Amino acid sequence: MSFFDEADEPRGGGRTATAPPRPRRGLPPKPPGGGGGDNSQLLVRRGIAIGAIVLVLILLVVGIRGCLSSRKESALKDYNREVAVLVQESDNSVGKPLFEVLSSRNNAANPLDLQAQVNELKVEADRQYKRAKGLDVPGDMKGAQQNFLLVLDLRRDGVAEIAKRLPTALGNAGAAAAVNQITGQMQAFVASDVIYSQQVVPRIKDALDKNDIGGQTIAQSRFLPSPLEWLDSQKVAEKLGAAAGGGGAATPAGNPAPGTHGHGLTSVAVGEQTLEQGTANRITASAALAFNVTFENQGENDEKNVKVTVTIEGAGRPISVSKIVPDTSAGSEATASIPLGQSPPIGTPVTIKVQVAPVPGEESTDNNSAEYPAIFTRG
Secondary structure (H helix, E strand, O other): OOHHHHHOOOHHHOOOOOOOOOOOOOOOOOOOOOOHHHHHHHHHHHHHHHHHHHHHHHHHHHHHHHHHHHHHHHHHHHHHHHHHHHHHHHHHHHHHHHHHHHOOHHHOOOHHHHHHHHHHHHHHHHHHHHHHHOOOOOHHHHHHHHHHHHHHHHHHHHHHHHHHHHHHHOOOOOHHHHHHHHHHHHHHHHHHHHHHHHHHHHHHHHHHHHOOOOOOOOOOOOOOOOHHHHOOHHHHHHHHOOHHHOOOOOOOOOOOOOOOEOEEEEEEEEOOEEOOOOOOEEEEOOOOOEEEEEEEEOOOOOEEEEEEEEEEEOOOOOEEEEEEEEEEOOOOEEEEEEEOOOOOOEOOOEEEEEEEOOOOOEOOOOOOEEEEEEEEEOO
16 A cells, blocks of 8 residues: 555545535525515606606696786787777877867868868778777677777768768858768767777776786777767857858747748657657667657748757756757758767666757747656666
8 A cells, every 4th residue: 555545544444424515595585476576666666757747747737827828918918008009099190180170160271171181080090990900809808899890980981971071061052961961970979989988998897807907007088079069060060160050059040931930849769769658668778879859840931950959867967968950841850860978877767858949930839849758778
Protein backbone atom coordinates (compact mmCIF):
# COMPACT_ATOMS: atom_id res chain seq x y z
CA MET A 1 0.00 0.00 0.00
CA SER A 2 1.42 3.23 -0.91
CA PHE A 3 1.46 6.43 1.07
CA PHE A 4 -1.38 7.88 -0.86
CA ASP A 5 -3.53 4.84 -0.34
CA GLU A 6 -3.28 5.16 3.40
CA ALA A 7 -4.32 8.73 3.48
CA ASP A 8 -7.58 7.92 1.83
CA GLU A 9 -8.70 5.39 4.41
CA PRO A 10 -11.32 6.65 6.84
CA ARG A 11 -10.64 6.63 10.44
CA GLY A 12 -12.19 4.01 12.60
CA GLY A 13 -12.21 1.49 9.85
CA GLY A 14 -15.67 2.58 8.38
CA ARG A 15 -16.91 4.45 5.30
CA THR A 16 -18.09 8.00 5.80
CA ALA A 17 -21.48 9.00 4.12
CA THR A 18 -21.50 11.95 1.76
CA ALA A 19 -23.57 14.99 3.00
CA PRO A 20 -26.70 15.65 0.93
CA PRO A 21 -26.67 18.84 -1.18
CA ARG A 22 -28.31 21.96 0.37
CA PRO A 23 -31.57 22.94 -1.32
CA ARG A 24 -31.63 26.19 -3.31
CA ARG A 25 -33.52 29.17 -1.85
CA GLY A 26 -36.43 29.80 -4.17
CA LEU A 27 -39.06 32.62 -4.47
CA PRO A 28 -41.61 32.94 -1.67
CA PRO A 29 -44.86 31.17 -2.42
CA LYS A 30 -47.60 33.25 -4.09
CA PRO A 31 -50.54 34.11 -1.91
CA PRO A 32 -53.87 32.48 -2.66
CA GLY A 33 -55.91 34.24 -5.38
CA GLY A 34 -53.13 34.70 -7.88
CA GLY A 35 -51.39 38.15 -7.36
CA GLY A 36 -54.15 40.28 -5.61
CA GLY A 37 -51.63 42.88 -4.37
CA ASP A 38 -50.61 43.90 -7.87
CA ASN A 39 -54.25 44.20 -8.96
CA SER A 40 -55.05 46.52 -6.07
CA GLN A 41 -52.24 48.84 -6.97
CA LEU A 42 -53.38 48.84 -10.60
CA LEU A 43 -56.93 49.75 -9.62
CA VAL A 44 -55.68 52.58 -7.43
CA ARG A 45 -53.62 53.95 -10.26
CA ARG A 46 -56.53 53.71 -12.66
CA GLY A 47 -58.80 55.50 -10.17
CA ILE A 48 -56.30 58.33 -9.81
CA ALA A 49 -56.03 58.65 -13.61
CA ILE A 50 -59.82 58.71 -14.06
CA GLY A 51 -60.18 61.29 -11.30
CA ALA A 52 -57.59 63.49 -12.96
CA ILE A 53 -59.38 63.21 -16.30
CA VAL A 54 -62.73 64.10 -14.71
CA LEU A 55 -61.13 67.09 -12.96
CA VAL A 56 -59.65 68.30 -16.24
CA LEU A 57 -63.04 67.91 -17.97
CA ILE A 58 -64.78 69.85 -15.20
CA LEU A 59 -62.21 72.62 -15.45
CA LEU A 60 -62.65 72.69 -19.23
CA VAL A 61 -66.46 72.90 -18.94
CA VAL A 62 -66.23 75.65 -16.32
CA GLY A 63 -63.71 77.51 -18.44
CA ILE A 64 -65.81 77.20 -21.59
CA ARG A 65 -68.92 78.36 -19.77
CA GLY A 66 -67.00 81.27 -18.33
CA CYS A 67 -65.76 82.25 -21.77
CA LEU A 68 -69.27 81.96 -23.27
CA SER A 69 -70.76 83.98 -20.41
CA SER A 70 -68.09 86.64 -20.85
CA ARG A 71 -68.69 86.76 -24.60
CA LYS A 72 -72.46 87.03 -24.11
CA GLU A 73 -72.06 89.83 -21.57
CA SER A 74 -69.75 91.72 -23.94
CA ALA A 75 -72.21 91.26 -26.83
CA LEU A 76 -75.13 92.63 -24.77
CA LYS A 77 -73.09 95.61 -23.62
CA ASP A 78 -71.87 96.30 -27.14
CA TYR A 79 -75.41 96.21 -28.53
CA ASN A 80 -76.61 98.67 -25.88
CA ARG A 81 -73.74 101.03 -26.69
CA GLU A 82 -74.34 100.81 -30.45
CA VAL A 83 -78.05 101.58 -30.03
CA ALA A 84 -77.16 104.55 -27.84
CA VAL A 85 -74.80 105.92 -30.48
CA LEU A 86 -77.34 105.51 -33.29
CA VAL A 87 -80.34 106.95 -31.47
CA GLN A 88 -78.34 109.96 -30.30
CA GLU A 89 -77.14 110.52 -33.85
CA SER A 90 -80.76 110.30 -34.98
CA ASP A 91 -81.81 112.95 -32.46
CA ASN A 92 -78.86 115.28 -32.98
CA SER A 93 -77.85 114.89 -36.62
CA VAL A 94 -81.32 114.45 -38.13
CA GLY A 95 -84.05 115.58 -35.72
CA LYS A 96 -82.45 118.75 -34.40
CA PRO A 97 -81.35 120.15 -37.78
CA LEU A 98 -84.67 119.14 -39.36
CA PHE A 99 -86.71 121.31 -37.04
CA GLU A 100 -84.19 124.12 -37.30
CA VAL A 101 -84.66 124.05 -41.07
CA LEU A 102 -88.45 123.94 -40.79
CA SER A 103 -88.42 126.90 -38.39
CA SER A 104 -86.17 129.13 -40.53
CA ARG A 105 -88.46 129.91 -43.46
CA ASN A 106 -87.97 133.66 -43.11
CA ASN A 107 -84.23 133.22 -43.71
CA ALA A 108 -84.55 130.96 -46.76
CA ALA A 109 -84.11 132.46 -50.22
CA ASN A 110 -85.70 129.57 -52.10
CA PRO A 111 -88.06 126.73 -51.07
CA LEU A 112 -85.91 124.36 -53.13
CA ASP A 113 -82.97 125.17 -50.87
CA LEU A 114 -85.02 124.01 -47.91
CA GLN A 115 -85.97 120.85 -49.76
CA ALA A 116 -82.33 120.14 -50.59
CA GLN A 117 -81.35 120.49 -46.92
CA VAL A 118 -84.11 118.13 -45.80
CA ASN A 119 -83.14 115.65 -48.52
CA GLU A 120 -79.62 115.57 -47.07
CA LEU A 121 -81.12 114.73 -43.69
CA LYS A 122 -83.15 111.96 -45.34
CA VAL A 123 -79.91 110.44 -46.66
CA GLU A 124 -78.41 110.56 -43.16
CA ALA A 125 -81.54 108.99 -41.66
CA ASP A 126 -81.38 106.20 -44.24
CA ARG A 127 -77.70 105.61 -43.44
CA GLN A 128 -78.53 105.28 -39.73
CA TYR A 129 -81.30 102.79 -40.48
CA LYS A 130 -78.95 100.63 -42.57
CA ARG A 131 -76.30 100.72 -39.84
CA ALA A 132 -78.88 99.59 -37.30
CA LYS A 133 -80.02 96.82 -39.60
CA GLY A 134 -76.45 95.53 -39.79
CA LEU A 135 -75.88 95.36 -36.03
CA ASP A 136 -74.72 92.11 -34.44
CA VAL A 137 -77.80 91.38 -32.34
CA PRO A 138 -77.60 88.96 -29.35
CA GLY A 139 -80.55 86.60 -29.02
CA ASP A 140 -81.86 88.35 -25.90
CA MET A 141 -82.02 91.64 -27.84
CA LYS A 142 -84.12 90.45 -30.81
CA GLY A 143 -87.29 92.16 -29.56
CA ALA A 144 -85.46 95.41 -28.87
CA GLN A 145 -83.90 95.31 -32.34
CA GLN A 146 -87.22 94.86 -34.14
CA ASN A 147 -88.69 97.89 -32.40
CA PHE A 148 -85.51 99.92 -32.84
CA LEU A 149 -85.61 99.36 -36.59
CA LEU A 150 -89.25 100.49 -36.59
CA VAL A 151 -88.24 103.68 -34.76
CA LEU A 152 -85.58 104.57 -37.32
CA ASP A 153 -87.83 103.55 -40.21
CA LEU A 154 -90.60 105.91 -39.06
CA ARG A 155 -88.10 108.75 -38.79
CA ARG A 156 -86.50 108.07 -42.16
CA ASP A 157 -89.82 107.86 -44.00
CA GLY A 158 -91.19 110.92 -42.19
CA VAL A 159 -88.21 113.05 -43.24
CA ALA A 160 -88.55 111.81 -46.83
CA GLU A 161 -92.25 112.76 -46.97
CA ILE A 162 -91.58 116.21 -45.53
CA ALA A 163 -88.89 116.84 -48.15
CA LYS A 164 -91.34 115.82 -50.87
CA ARG A 165 -94.11 118.18 -49.66
CA LEU A 166 -92.05 121.25 -48.81
CA PRO A 167 -92.08 123.07 -52.20
CA THR A 168 -95.88 122.76 -52.43
CA ALA A 169 -96.37 123.83 -48.82
CA LEU A 170 -94.28 126.94 -49.46
CA GLY A 171 -96.14 127.76 -52.65
CA ASN A 172 -99.72 128.86 -53.19
CA ALA A 173 -101.66 126.13 -54.99
CA GLY A 174 -102.29 123.20 -52.66
CA ALA A 175 -100.33 124.76 -49.79
CA ALA A 176 -102.94 123.95 -47.12
CA ALA A 177 -103.08 120.27 -48.07
CA ALA A 178 -99.28 120.01 -48.17
CA VAL A 179 -98.96 121.64 -44.75
CA ASN A 180 -101.52 119.19 -43.40
CA GLN A 181 -99.52 116.29 -44.86
CA ILE A 182 -96.31 117.58 -43.28
CA THR A 183 -98.12 117.89 -39.96
CA GLY A 184 -99.27 114.29 -40.38
CA GLN A 185 -95.65 113.15 -40.52
CA MET A 186 -95.15 114.65 -37.06
CA GLN A 187 -97.43 111.87 -35.81
CA ALA A 188 -94.89 109.36 -37.13
CA PHE A 189 -92.19 111.13 -35.14
CA VAL A 190 -94.36 111.01 -32.00
CA ALA A 191 -94.88 107.30 -32.57
CA SER A 192 -91.13 106.76 -32.95
CA ASP A 193 -90.46 108.49 -29.63
CA VAL A 194 -93.15 106.47 -27.87
CA ILE A 195 -92.03 103.14 -29.34
CA TYR A 196 -88.45 103.83 -28.32
CA SER A 197 -89.35 104.74 -24.73
CA GLN A 198 -92.03 102.05 -24.28
CA GLN A 199 -90.57 99.15 -26.26
CA VAL A 200 -86.86 99.54 -27.00
CA VAL A 201 -85.63 100.85 -23.63
CA PRO A 202 -87.58 98.32 -21.48
CA ARG A 203 -86.49 95.38 -23.66
CA ILE A 204 -82.83 96.36 -23.49
CA LYS A 205 -83.10 96.79 -19.72
CA ASP A 206 -84.84 93.41 -19.37
CA ALA A 207 -82.09 91.64 -21.33
CA LEU A 208 -79.36 93.26 -19.22
CA ASP A 209 -81.18 92.45 -15.98
CA LYS A 210 -81.75 88.79 -16.93
CA ASN A 211 -78.02 88.39 -17.42
CA ASP A 212 -77.15 90.24 -14.18
CA ILE A 213 -75.38 93.03 -16.06
CA GLY A 214 -75.37 96.26 -14.09
CA GLY A 215 -73.77 99.65 -14.42
CA GLN A 216 -75.13 100.25 -17.94
CA THR A 217 -76.73 103.47 -19.18
CA ILE A 218 -79.57 103.07 -21.68
CA ALA A 219 -79.87 106.12 -23.92
CA GLN A 220 -83.13 108.06 -24.02
CA SER A 221 -84.49 109.68 -27.17
CA ARG A 222 -86.72 112.55 -28.18
CA PHE A 223 -86.83 113.25 -31.88
CA LEU A 224 -89.83 115.59 -31.95
CA PRO A 225 -89.51 118.77 -29.87
CA SER A 226 -92.68 120.43 -28.53
CA PRO A 227 -95.23 117.91 -29.89
CA LEU A 228 -98.19 120.18 -29.13
CA GLU A 229 -96.79 122.78 -31.51
CA TRP A 230 -95.71 120.53 -34.34
CA LEU A 231 -98.94 118.54 -34.28
CA ASP A 232 -100.92 121.72 -34.92
CA SER A 233 -101.06 122.35 -38.68
CA GLN A 234 -101.71 126.05 -38.16
CA LYS A 235 -98.55 126.41 -36.10
CA VAL A 236 -96.61 124.32 -38.60
CA ALA A 237 -97.76 126.68 -41.35
CA GLU A 238 -96.65 129.65 -39.29
CA LYS A 239 -93.22 128.14 -38.64
CA LEU A 240 -92.80 127.39 -42.34
CA GLY A 241 -94.09 130.80 -43.34
CA ALA A 242 -96.47 129.00 -45.69
CA ALA A 243 -99.35 130.62 -47.54
CA ALA A 244 -101.68 128.37 -45.57
CA GLY A 245 -100.63 130.16 -42.44
CA GLY A 246 -102.61 133.36 -42.96
CA GLY A 247 -105.64 133.62 -40.64
CA GLY A 248 -106.03 132.71 -37.00
CA ALA A 249 -106.51 129.39 -35.22
CA ALA A 250 -110.20 128.60 -35.23
CA THR A 251 -111.44 132.15 -35.36
CA PRO A 252 -110.40 134.05 -38.52
CA ALA A 253 -110.69 137.80 -38.48
CA GLY A 254 -113.73 139.44 -40.05
CA ASN A 255 -117.42 138.53 -40.21
CA PRO A 256 -118.49 135.03 -41.26
CA ALA A 257 -119.73 134.58 -44.79
CA PRO A 258 -123.49 134.51 -45.39
CA GLY A 259 -125.24 131.18 -44.94
CA THR A 260 -125.08 128.50 -42.26
CA HIS A 261 -121.88 127.39 -40.55
CA GLY A 262 -120.94 124.48 -38.33
CA HIS A 263 -119.87 120.89 -37.89
CA GLY A 264 -121.29 117.72 -36.39
CA LEU A 265 -119.26 114.95 -34.76
CA THR A 266 -119.77 111.69 -36.65
CA SER A 267 -117.58 109.06 -34.96
CA VAL A 268 -114.45 108.47 -32.92
CA ALA A 269 -112.24 105.42 -33.40
CA VAL A 270 -109.05 104.03 -31.93
CA GLY A 271 -107.44 101.90 -34.61
CA GLU A 272 -110.20 99.58 -35.88
CA GLN A 273 -112.33 100.08 -32.75
CA THR A 274 -115.17 102.61 -32.99
CA LEU A 275 -116.04 104.06 -29.58
CA GLU A 276 -119.60 103.88 -28.28
CA GLN A 277 -121.39 106.22 -25.91
CA GLY A 278 -123.10 104.87 -22.79
CA THR A 279 -120.95 101.74 -22.51
CA ALA A 280 -117.47 101.06 -21.18
CA ASN A 281 -115.09 100.89 -24.14
CA ARG A 282 -112.13 98.61 -23.44
CA ILE A 283 -109.17 100.01 -25.35
CA THR A 284 -105.84 98.24 -25.68
CA ALA A 285 -103.08 100.71 -24.89
CA SER A 286 -100.27 100.79 -27.43
CA ALA A 287 -97.09 102.70 -28.16
CA ALA A 288 -98.74 104.68 -30.97
CA LEU A 289 -102.26 105.23 -29.66
CA ALA A 290 -104.22 107.72 -31.82
CA PHE A 291 -107.84 108.88 -31.98
CA ASN A 292 -109.42 109.18 -35.42
CA VAL A 293 -112.14 111.81 -35.13
CA THR A 294 -114.55 112.00 -38.06
CA PHE A 295 -116.88 114.99 -38.36
CA GLU A 296 -119.02 116.58 -41.05
CA ASN A 297 -119.23 120.14 -42.28
CA GLN A 298 -123.02 120.56 -42.00
CA GLY A 299 -123.09 124.19 -43.07
CA GLU A 300 -123.28 125.96 -46.40
CA ASN A 301 -119.72 127.30 -46.23
CA ASP A 302 -116.23 125.86 -46.37
CA GLU A 303 -114.37 126.35 -43.11
CA LYS A 304 -110.73 126.80 -42.21
CA ASN A 305 -108.59 125.91 -39.20
CA VAL A 306 -111.09 123.75 -37.33
CA LYS A 307 -109.76 122.69 -33.94
CA VAL A 308 -110.49 119.14 -32.70
CA THR A 309 -109.64 118.21 -29.09
CA VAL A 310 -109.48 114.87 -27.27
CA THR A 311 -109.37 114.92 -23.45
CA ILE A 312 -109.00 111.95 -21.07
CA GLU A 313 -110.29 112.63 -17.54
CA GLY A 314 -110.84 110.61 -14.37
CA ALA A 315 -107.38 109.25 -13.55
CA GLY A 316 -105.15 111.93 -12.15
CA ARG A 317 -104.19 114.91 -14.23
CA PRO A 318 -106.27 115.17 -17.44
CA ILE A 319 -104.57 114.45 -20.76
CA SER A 320 -105.57 116.77 -23.57
CA VAL A 321 -104.38 116.77 -27.20
CA SER A 322 -105.59 118.80 -30.17
CA LYS A 323 -105.22 119.11 -33.89
CA ILE A 324 -106.12 121.83 -36.38
CA VAL A 325 -107.79 120.69 -39.59
CA PRO A 326 -106.85 123.36 -42.18
CA ASP A 327 -109.92 123.02 -44.42
CA THR A 328 -113.35 121.43 -44.44
CA SER A 329 -115.76 121.51 -47.37
CA ALA A 330 -119.47 122.19 -47.04
CA GLY A 331 -121.44 118.94 -46.94
CA SER A 332 -118.31 116.77 -46.68
CA GLU A 333 -116.68 114.76 -43.93
CA ALA A 334 -113.23 115.40 -42.54
CA THR A 335 -111.04 113.28 -40.26
CA ALA A 336 -108.49 114.35 -37.70
CA SER A 337 -106.01 111.70 -36.57
CA ILE A 338 -104.80 112.79 -33.14
CA PRO A 339 -101.95 110.83 -31.46
CA LEU A 340 -102.08 110.75 -27.68
CA GLY A 341 -98.32 111.18 -27.42
CA GLN A 342 -98.04 109.45 -24.03
CA SER A 343 -99.16 106.36 -22.17
CA PRO A 344 -102.81 106.45 -21.03
CA PRO A 345 -103.81 105.41 -17.49
CA ILE A 346 -104.13 101.63 -17.32
CA GLY A 347 -106.97 99.81 -15.59
CA THR A 348 -108.79 102.89 -14.28
CA PRO A 349 -112.22 104.00 -15.57
CA VAL A 350 -111.89 107.26 -17.49
CA THR A 351 -113.99 109.50 -19.70
CA ILE A 352 -112.84 110.40 -23.18
CA LYS A 353 -114.23 113.76 -24.27
CA VAL A 354 -114.05 114.75 -27.93
CA GLN A 355 -114.95 118.21 -29.18
CA VAL A 356 -115.00 119.93 -32.54
CA ALA A 357 -114.56 123.62 -31.73
CA PRO A 358 -117.30 125.98 -33.00
CA VAL A 359 -116.47 128.09 -36.04
CA PRO A 360 -117.54 131.71 -36.55
CA GLY A 361 -121.23 131.91 -37.39
CA GLU A 362 -122.06 128.50 -35.90
CA GLU A 363 -125.30 128.82 -33.96
CA SER A 364 -125.89 125.27 -32.69
CA THR A 365 -123.13 123.27 -31.03
CA ASP A 366 -125.20 120.42 -29.58
CA ASN A 367 -123.61 117.83 -31.87
CA ASN A 368 -120.05 119.16 -31.70
CA SER A 369 -118.94 116.98 -28.80
CA ALA A 370 -119.37 113.55 -27.23
CA GLU A 371 -118.20 111.59 -24.18
CA TYR A 372 -117.12 107.96 -24.11
CA PRO A 373 -116.56 105.95 -20.91
CA ALA A 374 -113.48 103.77 -21.30
CA ILE A 375 -110.86 101.58 -19.63
CA PHE A 376 -107.39 101.23 -21.09
CA THR A 377 -105.89 97.74 -20.82
CA ARG A 378 -102.42 96.36 -21.46
CA GLY A 379 -101.79 94.73 -24.80
